Every structure is written in structure tokens, then in C-alpha cells.
Amino acid sequence: MGELWRSEEMQLVQLYIQIEAAHDIVDEMGKCGLVEFKDLNPHVNAFQRNFINEVKRADEMERKLRFFHKEITEHNKKVSGTGRKMAIRDPDDETMAKHQLDDLEPMLDDYEKQLIEMNSHQEALHRNRNQLVELKHVLEKDDTFFSQAGQREEETYEVEESGAKGLGFISGVIARDKFSLFERVLFRASRGNIFMKFAEIFEDIEDPVDPGKPVKKNVFIVFYHGNALQTKIKKICESFFANLYPCPETPQERKNLLEQVSTRLEDLKLLLSRGENQKAQVLGTIAFSLLSWIQKVKQEKGIYHTMNKFNYDLGRRCLIAEGWIPAKETDQVMARIRQANERSGSLVPPVMNPIQMKDDIPPTYFKTNKYTTAFQGMVDSYGIARYQEINPAVFTMVTFPYEFGIMFGDLGHGFLLLLFALALIYKERDWEGKKINEMIEMFYGGRYLIFLMALFAIYQGILYNEFFSLPMNFGSAWKLDYETNSTFLRRNPDPSHTYVFGVDPVWKGSTNELLYYNSVKMKMSVIIGILQMSLGIVLHLMNALHFGHMYDVFYEFLPRLVFLWSIFGYLCFMIIYKWCQDYVGMDLYNKDADTYNNWLNATNSSDARYKLMTGTNGAPVLLNELIYMALIPAPDLRNRLYNNQLYVQLGLIAVAFICVPLMFCGKPCSQWRDNKKKIYHRLDHPVEAHVENENEPILPATGGGHGHGHDDEEFNCSEAFVHQGLETIEFVLGSVSHTASYLRLWALSLAHSELATVFWDKVMYMLIDLPLKSNLHWIVVAFASFAGHSVWFFATLLVMMFMEGLSAFLHALRLHWVEFQSKFYRGDGRLFQPFTYAKLNEEE
Structure with a gap:
């Protein structure tokens, strides 16, 4: 670590x-x-x-x-x-x-020359094979065309070379998707003075433009009259990339040519196979x-x-x-x-x-392993740590899965997530160092992060006493009064007798269930948020001490911590103090005291009356107390938590207001004073100042503070005040907004629990009541049970595990990036990027 x-x-x-x-x-x-x-x-x-x-x-x-x-x-x-x-x-x-x-x-x-030569040779053979295949189909189809027309072979068809008058024909092959347009163009160009027949080739022929891609083609034959029309037809065929083939006039010649073509195709097939x-x-x-x-x-x-x-x-x-x-x-x-x-x-x-560092800022290098890499990657996604700055990943390894568990707390859901994490860890030997699916690789890289998230979700689920939204009873401190069937009585009258661990299952399903869980989870969220933000301020102190920025200690750490705890730390104190008060016991005492006082009044006794205590009716609302604290109201006994509360709150408000100008003016004024002293010293001792500047080691600038940076840099007072003013405003307003932001722990935890309860109530309880309240056949009930269980299972996987899990992950990530790391983490460093073969292999 x-x-x-x-x-x-x-x-x-x-x-x-x-x-x-x-x-x-x-x-x-x-x-x-x-x-x-x-x-x-x-x-x-x-x-x-x-x-x-x-x-x-x-x-x-x-x-x-x-x-x-x-x-x-x-x-x-x-x-x-x-x-x-x-x-x-x-x-x-x-x-x-x-x-x-x-x-x-x-x-x-x-090797390249050999492959290029082989490819060119194979391409030439493929072209020849395609031409022979097309010629073969032309001969076969033309023979069919002529046979359908009768014994037309006895007549003499004049061809182009004869120069005599009469009918001629042109046969060829064209792509099927171009044939309809080709036919219309021919008809219009010849004004209908042609006769065309065609037939489909059922065998796929390789595309000469895109080798390996099959193309469907048609064989056509066009009969025409005259040399002018023949020239026009050939030009149209050329424009449609139709392949023309000579066709003998007599059946015997066509048969002999077909045999020659078949023989050559067999030879080409052998040559292609050898190639x-x-x-x-x-x-x-x-x-x-x-x-x-x-x-x-x-x-x-x-x-x-x-x-x-x-x-x-x-x-x-x-x-x-x-x-x-x-x-x-x-x-x-x-x-x-x-x-x-x-x-x-x-x-x-x-x-x-x-050699000396000069003006170069050293790169940031953290040595990680397969367990810490995922957490360090989360921090680096926000920003690379400055050189020698405290690394938030040390705390993120605990706080991130813990806050995720608060929002995702359920023993059943956490167990499913644990099984998924263990499966990824089990596949580590098979997948490590190998290229896998990008989506799986994302989960695999964070397998130990998911493992910890699952453990904390299980822990919080036990604390909430929820297993797929159902309570687990390991000895409740309450029992149902069967006479009323709606009232719970304590099993043991001893007030110290509590549930084994976590929330008593009696709260689940009670009339004030939502009020109780709202109160507990909201107050826990506030306490956890204040503690984590306070930790960030303490880490800011440790960074300041490490870099020697003493002004950051006196004008940033101390006033920030005092301001935060004067208001919101006091809220945490009131929460814990109120938890420690036995308001139920006060009610019991008031009941007995009121009875005794009434008896004394009835008997006109002179004995002392018992003084009544606050009780549950007089318990203060802490949110109102925080608002009244800022408004500084008159003393109100109805909202009093302890004696002299008003004076304590007035003192805390005064201390918080004093901290604001101290944060705003303290550091810039001290820096301005130090700058004036250096200027006067240089004017009085120019030679000594020059020697001092030469001998002083130059350290990397780390932002703000005292005793660092170049002495020759001119101090800009207005810029320092503006910068510090923005930081002060950001912290003061952020203290309120960040504290409220931690309430997302309560909101998502409650939403997760209630959504799981809705799925269970609307699906599983309906299945339980189905055979009891209906006279349906058992096959129908079995089919409905199977369908209902399937709906519940897939809703749990898709909604509760994936969507709710992703939501809890993102919210926990935001709490660390914004609320926690903003208190101390600059994140403007430079990552150490050594020359290594491992990175070159990853890029491959």
C-alpha cells in the first residue's frame, strides 16, 4: 500500500x-x-x-x-x-x-513477390474460368433457343462478315440486375426492330470487379437486321458491361465447341486447385x-x-x-x-x-497490481495525480465499494453479484493476456472491484435485513399480538434486548416502515458524507505539510475544517445525540408521573410534583434545527435538544462566519507580504540575492502555498485574490451542495429496496394467492407459476442487477470524483510513460 x-x-x-x-x-x-x-x-x-x-x-x-x-x-x-x-x-x-x-x-x-505472382496468376485463371463458364452457358442456352424455333438451322443467317442482306444474331451474358434496363434500351434504340430471347443462369458466377463475390447473370440472344443496327447493339452491350461470345451457326459446331469448353474447364479447375x-x-x-x-x-x-x-x-x-x-x-x-x-x-x-530537474515536472508513477489497477484507473480517469501528491486510490479501494454497498444493499442481489465476480476471477488463467470481447474485457478488468462491491452489498443487505427485499428473522425483539392481529409486543421487557445484527425484521411491513427507513438512511448518509469530506480536508493538510505550503495549513485546512464542523459537523452531533435519547422511556415516565401528579391534585396533597420530561412529542426535528441555527431565532423550548443550545449555536455560527474572510484574505495577504520582503531584500542586497537564486534548488510547482516556485516570478496580487476568492466561494457553497449530494446514498438505497419490494409483491405474492383464491386446474397454475418466476427472475437481472447496479456505480463514482477528491486532489499531473514492449504488444 x-x-x-x-x-x-x-x-x-x-x-x-x-x-x-x-x-x-x-x-x-x-x-x-x-x-x-x-x-x-x-x-x-x-x-x-x-x-x-x-x-x-x-x-x-x-x-x-x-x-x-x-x-x-x-x-x-x-x-x-x-x-x-x-x-x-x-x-x-x-x-x-x-x-x-x-x-x-x-x-x-x-514472400511478398511470391504471393503477388500467385495472386495475379490465380486471377488470370479465374477470369479464364469465368469466360469459359459463361461461354458454356451461352452454347447451351443458344442451342435451346434454336431448337425451340424449329429447324431454323437450315436457313442461312448472314453475319457481319458476309456483308449480305439478312438476319444476324448476337449472343452474350449480362448481370441479372441490369437486364431489364438493358432490354428497354435495346428496344428503344432499335425502335422495336429486334427479336430477343433470354434465359437465367442458375449457377452463380464470380464477379470480375469484386473477386469472390457471386453474381447472378442471364444469357441473351438478339436477332437483328443490318450492319448499322449490329454496331448500335454492340455499343449498348459494351456500355452495360455485357460479355459477348461467338456462337456457331450449326448444332454440330456448337456441340464440338461445348465439348472443348468442358475439357478446358476441367483443366482450369485442376490448375486452380494446384495453385x-x-x-x-x-x-x-x-x-x-x-x-x-x-x-x-x-x-x-x-x-x-x-x-x-x-x-x-x-x-x-x-x-x-x-x-x-x-x-x-x-x-x-x-x-x-x-x-x-x-x-x-x-x-x-x-x-x-x-541531473537536476530544472523546470521539468517529474511524471507520476504508481506501481500497481491486478488488484489495485482497477481502482487506480478510476482515479486516473478523473485526472493524473501531481508528483508526490496523495493518491485517492488508497481510500477508494474501501470507500467506493462501501458506498456502492449502501445504495445496492441486499443479501440476494449482492450474492448474485458475488457469483459473477467469482466467475470472472475463475477465468483469470484462461483470459489473462489474451484478446477477449470488448464488453467482457471491461468487466474482467474490474473483477476485483466487482468482488469488493458484492461483499459490501452483502454486508449492507445483512445490515438492512433484506434478502430480495424479504426480511430475515433470527430472533426478533417483538412478537405479534394475535388478539388484535396488528399490534406488536416486546418479547423481552428488558430495553437492552435488541436484534442480533442490523434492522429488526418487525420494521418490514409495519405501518411506519417508510418513515423509519427514511430517517435511518438519511441520517447515515449525512454522517458518512461529513466524515468523507473531512477526510479529504485532512488529506489536504498532509499534502500541504509534504510540499511545505504552510499557508495552506493556516488559511485553508484549519478554517475549512472548522467551517464544515461548525455547521454540518454540529448536525452530525445532533443526530447522534438524539439517537442516544430514550424518548420512549421518557413517555413511560411522563405517563406514571402524570398519574401520580393527578392523584396528588385530587387529594390536595402538599407533596412535590414530578416534573415532566420532553418525550416523543417534544423531540426536535433536526432539519428545522439546522435552519433555525442559520436564522438565529429566539429560544424555542419546543425544539430544544439540550440546555444552553441557543448559545452554543450562536457561537458556532460566529466561528463559521469568521472562517470565511480568513479563507478569502489570509493566503493572498501573506503571499503579498512575503513578496514585498523579497523585493526589499533584493534592492538592499543585490549580490546576495543573485547568489541565493543560483544556489536554490528549483522544485516543481505544485500550486499555492509558501516556500516554492521561482523567486523571479512576479507576484500578481489581484490574480491571487481572485483565485482564492473563487476557491472560498466554491468551498462554502460546496459544503452545502456536497452534503446534500450525499443524500443520494439514502435515495438510491430506498429506491433499490422499494423497487425490489414491488417486484416481489406484484409477482410472487400474486402467484402464492393464485391457487388459494381460484379454482384453476393445476396445469394452469404450474404454467402461471413458471411464467411468473421467469418474469421476476429477468426483472431482477435486468432492472435490479444491471440498471440499478450501474446507477449505484455511477453515483458512487460521482461522490468520489466531486465530493471527496475536490477537497484535496489537484489531478493535473503527467503520467509516467516509459518505453516498454508490453505497451507496444497491447496496441497490437
């Missing part, structure tokens, strides 16, 4: 690396993932950097690998369902280490190492991208790099740099020097 309390201490280092060892050293840094390299050439164009040619080579190799992956994917689609799919093997370190970039590049070139097998062998060889090559190329590209950030020292013929590393990992980083330098064979050892 100490690793999460504040971000890791970071160290800025400078590296001097020999050029021949640079590649191996950066490669080793990518494996360990502990160095965030700075770009020392921010103003140099990307195309003018030292290693841009290597980056271009890697880009070209990535293009080829994407081409290979596309070819394998298309091949798997074609053979889907045949059991001949190619499995792409997972990357392995041995394959990656065996192939270097210089060896891999010519190998990929050869596919040859291509499959090449793709199988590629698939064996494809992912390893992709990762290798990505790593090499990342290495040269990183080396482009370095400076090149011409005099020393070495590369100069700067980067951030965790301070406690300095020895490990240096040891791995030396190992990489020895592996490269360089004779000159690398040099690593820690």
Missing part, C-alpha cells in the same frame, strides 16, 4: 551511449520498461532525424506483414467449415531473437511466424523512434539521451544498460549521470 500512498520518487538521468551499442541498450530498456526518454529534438522535423530511414524500413515491413495477415484471413474465410483453417501461432521469443531486421527484410520481400494448394503452403509457412515477425518489427520501429529522440554528439561520436526513471530502480537500470553494452561488443562503457 505504501507504493500507492504517494507516487514513486523520480530521477532525471543523462546517458552517454556509443552508437554501436545504442540499439541493444534501448532494446534492453524496452524489455524492462523503467525509462521514459525525453525528446531532445522537439523542433526537428520527423523526416530530418537521424534514424528516419530505419523507421521507414520498419513501416514498409509492417505494410507487408499486414498484407500477409489479410491474405491468411481471406484464405480462412474461403475454407471456412472445411477444417483447413490456418492457425496463426502466438509469438515466441525464440523466433523473434532468431530474425534480425536485416535478415527479415529480404525474406518478407521474397490454391501452393499458395496455402506459402501462407502456412508465414502463419507459423507471422505474429512473432509483427512484434519484432514493432519493437524495432519503437527502438528507432526512441533513438530519434536522442542528440548526436559529433565530437564524441556518441548519442546523448535524457530520461526519467524511478529513483529506487536506478541500480537495476544501470546494470541492464551494462549488460546490453557488453552484448553489443562496444569497448566504451556507457555513462549515466543524475
Whole structure:
């Protein structure tokens, strides 16, 4: 947990690396993932950097690998369902280490040339096959056309080459979706001087424009008269992308040509099969190492991208790099740099020097594990913590699932959520590090968060005594008076006898159930909210002490805490104080005292009368008390909680009002005074001030406070007052709005309970009453029971588990982001982003 309390201490280092060892050293840094390299050439164009040619080579190799992956994917689609799919093997370190970039590049070139040549050859064969298939159908359909017309073959049909007068014909194939328009255009262009017959091809033919896509086509034959009309028909066929084929005039010639076409189709089928097998062998060889090559190329590209950030020292013929590393990992980083330098064979050892931070703000780095990653991700979604700022995730790991449990509290619903979380944890071995469905991955990443949410929902469900909205009786302190059948009597007259744990089940279904649950949950929400906001203010104090901002301690922490507890902390005190008062016992005492006093009055006795106590009728309404406290009314005995209450409240209001100008003016006035002192000191001692500025370490600015920042920065008094005024107004108004915002804990908890009760009452109770109040057949009752249970189950899953769970999650998230973290968390830091191969593999 100490690793999460504040971000890791970071160290800025400078590296001097020999050029021949640079590649191996950066490669080793990518494996360990502990160095965030700075770009020392921010103003140099990307195309003018030292290693841009290597980056271009890697880009070209990535293009080829994407081409290979596309070819394998298309091949798997074609053979889907045949059991001949190619499995792409997972990357392995041995394959990656065996192939270097210089060896891999010519190998990929050869594979690309082979595949391109095979694809072009296969495309040409497919085109020939399509043409032969279409010609085959033309010959078959034309033979049918002529046979339907009788023995027309004996007549002489003049063709274009004969130049004589008579009928000619043109036959071909056209796409079916274009045929109707094609027919109308031909008819209008020829003014009806043609005769056309067509037939559908029931076999799908491959589309030449989009290979692999089947197209339905028709065979047509057009009879015409004259050469001019023939030319016009051919142009129209060309505009509709119709394929024209020569058709012999005699049946014998058509039969002979059909036999030749069938023979050629068989030969083409054999050639295509052999070509596919040859291509499959090449793709199988590629698939064996494809992912390893992709990762290798990505790593090499990342290495040269990183080396482009370095400076090149011409005099020393070495590369100069700067980067951030965790301070406690300095020895490990240096040891791995030396190992990489020895592996490269360089004779000159690398040099690593820690350097001053200058004006750079160190990055924020939290070391997380599979349990804390989800909570840290929630905090980072709001904003990255400043360097060395307290991390809210430490408290979020407890407070977030607890507040979710308050709103989602039900033993049954929590148990279902627990089963879901345990199923995700159980699948950890199978799914870890593998690509899964995006929706499932979202839940899987937060499996331990869901696990804690389920546990706290179960805990709160036991506290509320609700199991799918039903109470659980483990020894109630009350029993039903069967004479009246509506009154509950105490089982044990001893007032200390209470229910085992949580709410007594007698409250569930009582006439004042809603009033009781409203009162308890509302007051619990206020107390929890004040405690969490107070924790945020205390964390603000710890941040101020850590960074040395003493003005934040005196002018922000103290007045804020006093202001909050003077009003809303006092409300918590009144809630607890009222809980401790036995108003029922006071009523019993008043009853006996009133009887005794009446007896004394009747007997005219001179004995002292008993003084009556407040009792339930005189119990104050705390919301009214808080309003009266601000309005400062005259003493009202009917709303008095304790003696001298008015004077205590007046004192608290006065203290709260004093805190407001202290928050507004204290810090800017103190900063203005310190700035004046520095100016006078520099005017009186210019040489000493100059030396002091040179020797003073420059720390990262962390916002507000005392004793930080540049001395040369000019202090803007008006800007400081405006900034502090906005923060003061935000805190004062936020104290009211944020306290009211915590009432969402009460509202959602009550809504969850009442909605579950409605589902149970309207579905399950109706099923219980159905066989008792009706004479329906048992089969009808069984069917209705099954349907009712199904409705209740799916309503529980969809509405209660998913919608209510999502609502409780979002509201708990808002309470942490706005109400809690706004008290101390700046969230304007910069995330530590080291050069690491793990991130490159995730992007893939």
C-alpha cells in the first residue's frame, strides 16, 4: 500500500551511449520498461532525424506483414467449415531473437513477390474460368433457343462478315440486375426492330470487379437486321458491361465447341486447385511466424523512434539521451544498460549521470497490481495525480465499494453479484493476456472491484435485513399480538434486548416502515458524507505539510475544517445525540408521573410534583434545527435538544462566519507580504540575492502555498485574490451542495429496496394467492407459476442487477470524483510513460 500512498520518487538521468551499442541498450530498456526518454529534438522535423530511414524500413515491413495477415484471413474465410483453417501461432521469443531486421527484410520481400505472382496468376485463371463458364452457358442456352424455333438451322443467317442482306444474331451474358434496363434500351434504340430471347443462369458466377463475390447473370440472344443496327447493339452491350461470345451457326459446331469448353474447364479447375494448394503452403509457412515477425518489427520501429529522440554528439561520436526513471530502480537500470553494452561488443562503457530537474515536472508513477489497477484507473480517469501528491486510490479501494454497498444493499442481489465476480476471477488463467470481447474485457478488468462491491452489498443487505427485499428473522425483539392481529409486543421487557445484527425484521411491513427507513438512511448518509469530506480536508493538510505550503495549513485546512464542523459537523452531533435519547422511556415516565401528579391534585396533597420530561412529542426535528441555527431565532423550548443550545449555536455560527474572510484574505495577504520582503531584500542586497537564486534548488510547482516556485516570478496580487476568492466561494457553497449530494446514498438505497419490494409483491405474492383464491386446474397454475418466476427472475437481472447496479456505480463514482477528491486532489499531473514492449504488444 505504501507504493500507492504517494507516487514513486523520480530521477532525471543523462546517458552517454556509443552508437554501436545504442540499439541493444534501448532494446534492453524496452524489455524492462523503467525509462521514459525525453525528446531532445522537439523542433526537428520527423523526416530530418537521424534514424528516419530505419523507421521507414520498419513501416514498409509492417505494410507487408499486414498484407500477409489479410491474405491468411481471406484464405480462412474461403475454407471456412472445411477444417483447413490456418492457425496463426502466438509469438515466441525464440523466433523473434532468431530474425534480425536485416535478415527479415529480404525474406518478407521474397514472400511478398511470391504471393503477388500467385495472386495475379490465380486471377488470370479465374477470369479464364469465368469466360469459359459463361461461354458454356451461352452454347447451351443458344442451342435451346434454336431448337425451340424449329429447324431454323437450315436457313442461312448472314453475319457481319458476309456483308449480305439478312438476319444476324448476337449472343452474350449480362448481370441479372441490369437486364431489364438493358432490354428497354435495346428496344428503344432499335425502335422495336429486334427479336430477343433470354434465359437465367442458375449457377452463380464470380464477379470480375469484386473477386469472390457471386453474381447472378442471364444469357441473351438478339436477332437483328443490318450492319448499322449490329454496331448500335454492340455499343449498348459494351456500355452495360455485357460479355459477348461467338456462337456457331450449326448444332454440330456448337456441340464440338461445348465439348472443348468442358475439357478446358476441367483443366482450369485442376490448375486452380494446384495453385490454391501452393499458395496455402506459402501462407502456412508465414502463419507459423507471422505474429512473432509483427512484434519484432514493432519493437524495432519503437527502438528507432526512441533513438530519434536522442542528440548526436559529433565530437564524441556518441548519442546523448535524457530520461526519467524511478529513483529506487536506478541500480537495476544501470546494470541492464551494462549488460546490453557488453552484448553489443562496444569497448566504451556507457555513462549515466543524475541531473537536476530544472523546470521539468517529474511524471507520476504508481506501481500497481491486478488488484489495485482497477481502482487506480478510476482515479486516473478523473485526472493524473501531481508528483508526490496523495493518491485517492488508497481510500477508494474501501470507500467506493462501501458506498456502492449502501445504495445496492441486499443479501440476494449482492450474492448474485458475488457469483459473477467469482466467475470472472475463475477465468483469470484462461483470459489473462489474451484478446477477449470488448464488453467482457471491461468487466474482467474490474473483477476485483466487482468482488469488493458484492461483499459490501452483502454486508449492507445483512445490515438492512433484506434478502430480495424479504426480511430475515433470527430472533426478533417483538412478537405479534394475535388478539388484535396488528399490534406488536416486546418479547423481552428488558430495553437492552435488541436484534442480533442490523434492522429488526418487525420494521418490514409495519405501518411506519417508510418513515423509519427514511430517517435511518438519511441520517447515515449525512454522517458518512461529513466524515468523507473531512477526510479529504485532512488529506489536504498532509499534502500541504509534504510540499511545505504552510499557508495552506493556516488559511485553508484549519478554517475549512472548522467551517464544515461548525455547521454540518454540529448536525452530525445532533443526530447522534438524539439517537442516544430514550424518548420512549421518557413517555413511560411522563405517563406514571402524570398519574401520580393527578392523584396528588385530587387529594390536595402538599407533596412535590414530578416534573415532566420532553418525550416523543417534544423531540426536535433536526432539519428545522439546522435552519433555525442559520436564522438565529429566539429560544424555542419546543425544539430544544439540550440546555444552553441557543448559545452554543450562536457561537458556532460566529466561528463559521469568521472562517470565511480568513479563507478569502489570509493566503493572498501573506503571499503579498512575503513578496514585498523579497523585493526589499533584493534592492538592499543585490549580490546576495543573485547568489541565493543560483544556489536554490528549483522544485516543481505544485500550486499555492509558501516556500516554492521561482523567486523571479512576479507576484500578481489581484490574480491571487481572485483565485482564492473563487476557491472560498466554491468551498462554502460546496459544503452545502456536497452534503446534500450525499443524500443520494439514502435515495438510491430506498429506491433499490422499494423497487425490489414491488417486484416481489406484484409477482410472487400474486402467484402464492393464485391457487388459494381460484379454482384453476393445476396445469394452469404450474404454467402461471413458471411464467411468473421467469418474469421476476429477468426483472431482477435486468432492472435490479444491471440498471440499478450501474446507477449505484455511477453515483458512487460521482461522490468520489466531486465530493471527496475536490477537497484535496489537484489531478493535473503527467503520467509516467516509459518505453516498454508490453505497451507496444497491447496496441497490437
